[in-house]
Amino acid sequence: MTPDNLTKREKERYERQLQIEGIGDEGQIRLRNTTVGMVGVGGLGSPVGMYLAAAGIGQLIIVDDQTVNASNLNRQLLHWQGDLEVSRSKVDSAANKLTSMNPNLKVRRHAERIDSSNIASLLDDADILVDCTDNFETRMVMNDYAIARGKPFVHGAVESMHGQATTVLAGRTPCLRCIFPRPPISKGQIPILGSVAGAIGAIQATEVVKLVTELGEPLFGRLLVVDLRDNCYELIRIDRDPNCSVCGRLDERTINSGDAI
Ligand SMILES: [Zn+2]
Numbered sequence: 145m146t147p148d149n150l151t152k153r154e155k156e157r158y159e160r161q162l163q164i165e166g167i168g169d170e171g172q173i174r175l176r177n178t179t180v181g182m183v184g185v186g187g188l189g190s191p192v193g194m195y196l197a198a199a200g201i202g203q204l205i206i207v208d209d210q211t212v213n214a215s216n217l218n219r220q221l222l223h224w225q226g227d228l229e230v231s232r233s234k235v236d237s238a239a240n241k242l243t244s245m246n247p248n249l250k251v252r253r254h255a256e257r258i259d260s261s262n263i264a265s266l267l268d269d270a271d272i273l274v275d276c277t278d279n280f281e282t283r284m285v286m287n288d289y290a291i292a293r294g295k296p297f298v299h300g301a302v303e304s305m306h307g308q309a310t311t312v313l314a315g316r317t318p319c320l321r322c323i324f325p326r327p328p329i330s331k332g333q334i335p336i337l338g339s340v341a342g343a344i345g346a347i348q349a350t351e352v353v354k355l356v357t358e359l360g361e362p363l364f365g366r367l368l369v370v371d372l373r374d375n376c377y378e379l380i381r382i383d384r385d386p387n388c389s390v391c392g393r394l395d396e397r398t399i400n401s402g403d404a405i
Pocket of ligand 1: 318319320321322323385388389390391392
């Protein structure tokens with residue numbers, strides 16, 4: 145493997161996506177050279193990780209402090225019955241499957257809960273961050289770090305039969321705090337159908353590929369809201385809040401988004 149060329153095996157493996165206008169060899173090499181930081185390897189993290197591994201992303205940093213339990217198995221496709229029986233950690237379970245899917249993939253695993261004190265040490269090497277968490281506080285820790293460091297941040301969330309996604313880029317788009325300035329009222333355990341998480345996770349993985357290859361138009365400044373119960377898909381324009389506590393003071397001229405990718 146050389147830094148500037150695809151090997152014969154890579155050309156074979158990624159043949160069908162190399163044909164997409166805007167990817168090609170150059171885009172594939174960019175994917176190989178990209179590190180993605182994922183927090184959460186559950187319902188969203190499973191499809192995000194699997195599709196990024198399949199697409200030839202070079203490295204994943206996965207962060208999750210949980211072990212596999214029975215109620216994960218309706219949606220968290222990286223975790224199987226055998227993992228449940230040995231109480232395997234989710235990061236070990238995920239890393240095993242993802243590197244089996246694609247042996248070219250490097251996975252760094254952290255069985256920790258992320259917070260504002262450790263996020264920099266865990267995700268400093270990530271070029272792009274993906275929100276695969278299930279709680280508001282962790283999302284906001286990721287959001288604030290992404291804004292502070294100018295790293296693109298792909299948000300996704302699901303509940304019951306609906307979900308949402310957007311892509312945040314400091315200085316260019318609203319951040320999650322602009323959209324959700326206050327935490328939601330806690331509902332305890334939320335219902336979720338696995339395939340709905342799969343749909344949103346697939347969109348998040350596609351956003352990552354688009355950011356890396358500069359293909360198409362990411363969900364910048366737009367919140368995609370999907371209700372699969374009735375098949376309603378809405379793309380809602382969202383604006384920056386000039387008084388946002390995190391991104392309100394950013395000036396576009398001070399941030400070169402191209403450096404972040
Ligand atoms: Zn903001």
